[in-house]
Amino acid sequence: MKDFTFYSPTEFVFGRGTEHQTGSLVRAYGGTRAIVVYGGGSAVRSGLLGRVEESLAEAGVEYCELGGVQPNPTDAKVYEGIDLCRRAKADFLLAVGGGSVIDTAKAMAAGVPYSGDFWDFFAGRAVPGEALPVGVVLTIPAAGSEGSGNSVITKLDGLHKLSLRTPKVLRPAFAVMDPALTFTLPAWQTACGATDMMAHIMERYFTNTEATSVADRMCEGVMLSIIEETPKAMHNPDDYGARANLMWAGTVAHNGTCGVGCEEDWASHFMEHEVSAVYGVTHGAGLAVIFPAWLTYMAGHNVRKVEQWARRVWGVWAGADAMSVALEGVACFKRFLHSIGMPVTFGELGIANPDISLLVDKLHEDKGELVGNYIRLDRKATREIYELAL
Known part of the structure; x- marks a missing residue:
């Protein structure tokens, strides 16, 4: 820590x-x-x-x-x-x-x-x-x-x-x-909000900092609660308990509590900011597209925490190697996002042919030649992640 x-x-x-x-x-x-x-x-x-x-x-x-x-x-x-x-x-x-x-x-x-x-x-x-x-x-x-x-x-x-x-x-x-x-929030806003919360936690969870067991378990617990409570709130919008848990989850996801003592990442947020700036999409929906692509890339380049996340949050145990466990976790995440009505590709987001060169250029113009910390991503890497979201 x-x-x-x-x-x-x-x-x-x-x-x-x-x-x-x-x-x-x-x-x-x-x-x-x-x-x-x-x-x-x-x-x-x-x-x-x-x-x-x-x-x-x-x-x-x-x-x-x-x-x-x-x-x-x-x-x-x-x-x-x-x-x-x-x-x-x-x-x-x-x-x-x-x-x-x-x-x-x-x-x-x-x-x-x-x-x-x-x-x-x-x-x-x-x-x-x-x-x-x-x-x-x-x-x-x-x-x-x-x-x-x-x-x-x-x-x-x-x-x-x-x-x-x-x-x-x-x-x-x-x-x-x-x-x-929040009882009258449309299902779309509820789902986008839950996705944004998950992303805020994962930006802190995916860290190379050692000895972060308290932060890890806090992140995992809040993510599990979001996964559990979001469908309840969408099925019954007047469910006060589900709405209360989601409201507090949104706060602790981003007030710093879950990331204390950790080097945070934030590459996925930076990459999504370019998508929503250029195409005007809802931030949470953009994150639903970018984060699974980022996780897929990380499964092949820095698998340790992605495997842990897959096992502890999504209950993935089958598979002899870390990368297969990690990728199954990404698949579980995508299935959850689909279940609450979120897109997981640019096409599902309504962007049939994104200008990836423009997104990459703007990202590195705004954020520098290297972004993120879990792996420092250069232009080649961020282009590959954008392409994984196609």
């Missing part, structure tokens, strides 16, 4: 009706003038936005709205939000939604006190030293952004989808988490 410093200050307020506590929580963390960031009309139609804003008013918190955040959020909405924050003299960002909304609010929070272009942080030209506090009312369990210091934004000029990781600055002050708010 590697030496580590783990800092995770977010207060999680979990349970039915917890959105009614939002105003008092904003007040408790110093907010007096908030910008409420949300996505499409579902938060309005469901009445959630009204309940949240009523709670803010009761707590004496002034607020303005910034709606219209889209999936795969872009820099245009962040610039709009930064301008609104400055004009309103906001001192708090409240994200009501899922990962795209939360990531947009975080980027705004970092950009407001900064004299330059917020994109400097995502491009690696600057490091945020301060940010407005962010609170979350979670509606889509998937990205885990409610408990992480990460944000992913796409720059429209050039379609560069990049991530920012600042756990000491951008972790939310609090996250309100009511599983009942």
